[in-house]
Amino acid sequence: MADTPRPRVVIIGGGFGGLSAAKALKHAPVDVLLIDRRNHHVFQPLLYQVATAGLSPGDIASPIRWILRRQQNVQVWLAEAVRVDTARRVVVLTDGDVSYDYLILASGSTHAYFGHDEWCQYAPGLKTLEDALEMRRRVLVAFEQAEREPDKAKQRRLLTFVVVGGGPTGVELAGALAEISRHALANDFRAIDPESARIILVEGGPKVLPTYSPELSQFARSALERLGVSVWTGSLVTNVEADKVSVGGEVIEAGTILWAAGVAASPVGASLGAPLDRAGRVLVQDDLSIPGHPEVTVVGDLSALRKPDGAWHPGVAQVAIQEAEHAAHNIERAVAGQAPEPFVYHNLGNLATIGRNSAVAELPRVHMKGYSAWLFWLFVHIFKLIGFRNRLSVMTQWAFSYMTYQRSVRLITGNDGWSDRE
């Protein structure tokens, strides 16, 4: 046995899926190579906190190789996958090739603009740390420019913030923006009153948090409105330009537009040659592999699989983690000469927060809302963060921020500076 090389498992992506797959293979007789084009894993559920100056990037991200440092059968590469050659069993990188015996594709998704990619420059989305820093920069610069703007109409435009998309990210962003303008910035300006800022949440469907129960959706809407957010449901965005959002016939003049609507699958998925759905996700078989290639599995946001009730598995962390662990399990079975097993999802619930005191939680046996749901949200998010340092830092900062209403990381950074907005 010592002379037989161990099978190589290549994992593309260091998000919740890729990382969970690598960890699940800890005791498997395989060599794992995890490839990501970032050196860090990001705790996505708190990315909106970075975008709204509540936390630093370092609080919610950890180097992937540090997370896996004690797992001797894993190597981590900073590299970018371009496509998969399933016939040759090779992943083509921007700077070389790497072959595999088993492949777990977990390269996730990016923002989608309903076929209008040109909207991206006017309305950035939120997937990476860089995205979050760009959102933070735009929000803070808008207040800075308003402070210097003598024209009242222009000032009003600069103090109008539109969030497109009423899912959990959109709700969390809108709630945090309302708190920034009502509390964190309230005393820092001389020429403007940050409390006069307008925050508009635009959702195409009939309610915010579309996948939640009607009762929790309604609660979230009321909570946002109490914070001063205008919630526009049933409002489809038809155009986005510089400082302008068209919603049906109406045009909102807004200095800052943030995108929290559609997602599109990573383009690497298309290279597999497997059937795709309309969003570009790979239609996997019930064991998460692709037709004709049992050695290739796709997990997380890039994967499209129906539940027994016919609905699609949602693009959330829990699904990615469970799929990744299942893919690892099936690789262990394959190495041992056993047949793969079908994937079964165990729903652990959904959580979204609305500002500093309120949240909604939809758990399998219980629905929570308000302060108790918010405490539950706090607990889960601190507990799930990777790294003791991060947990300690986030706890400290949230405690501090809760007492003082301050957002502590109000830095405008970026080499392009603020002046590219003029």
Add this chain to the structure above:
Amino acid sequence: MADTPRPRVVIIGGGFGGLSAAKALKHAPVDVLLIDRRNHHVFQPLLYQVATAGLSPGDIASPIRWILRRQQNVQVWLAEAVRVDTARRVVVLTDGDVSYDYLILASGSTHAYFGHDEWCQYAPGLKTLEDALEMRRRVLVAFEQAEREPDKAKQRRLLTFVVVGGGPTGVELAGALAEISRHALANDFRAIDPESARIILVEGGPKVLPTYSPELSQFARSALERLGVSVWTGSLVTNVEADKVSVGGEVIEAGTILWAAGVAASPVGASLGAPLDRAGRVLVQDDLSIPGHPEVTVVGDLSALRKPDGAWHPGVAQVAIQEAEHAAHNIERAVAGQAPEPFVYHNLGNLATIGRNSAVAELPRVHMKGYSAWLFWLFVHIFKLIGFRNRLSVMTQWAFSYMTYQRSVRLITGNDGWSDRE
């Protein structure tokens, strides 16, 4: 009196000088306008900690308007000064003009490359948060690329780090790099041994920390060498190219080159029409004003003034702060119809740290070195940080880092990504 408009004091720059000037004018019967092209004040002495992944940008920077939020006679503008028109008493911004009755120019300095600006792209300097993040990115990417590099000569080049300049910043950078490779990264790689990294500190003069006593300089050198840093004194850099530093006749192949040598004055100084020194600093009179314009004072790194012993005041935070407070004092006198007073500097001492257990401190009555100086360094830097949140966060992270040897913010970020280095 109520009808007389109060004189307007314009301050350019939100560093140690500009901020101290604004605070010193708190009770003066003037309206203060502080202008900076960043929205944040950076605590420069800890910038090397951001560059070496020990602290987050948010730990050492605070929004200027937040720092001054309780001072009602100050307004803060995010704007960029281009030049000063002393005849019209106007500061020309990139997007408008602003007039002043009194001007305090505190726009500081940037890196200088001995007339070789083209070296900048190969050897970034350390003045802003963006600079620090760029250094961090280059250092971390070098280890990542080495992990994937099969060619041993290229791997050795990637693991060679050159720091140019043996002042406090260069010494602190080199010490921190040595610790990263010996401790923080020691277990995280599979194909390389981070401990094999070479760190070379290159200084043109005969000793490191040139302004310190010979005994402390020698101590710092020995401490660096114990950490594994090669210290090359009397070594003038004659050329810098991609991955190459020429020192006299010798060429060092180094994947990462960091610049901690010369500084050049902010170009705004030249527009005053006052005499400049060779580095572009403004030769001020003994009350810090410029000839013919008692209403214009220049403080901090941009100001050039000799001490009674004939030496120049050094470009350190203490000088900037004392000059700024003196400039504010003279403006209060002028408003009250009194003549200006000459500036007198009170030296409070110099501090530099060398890795995690050692430092040198040169105080007026006592010299300290080693562990006691390091504890003193810790105390002073935490105490001087602006904002309780930052002090708490830095204390927590340093305690954590001291116990675990980890550098907690090892993130490679930047929209240009890592791939632009290929």
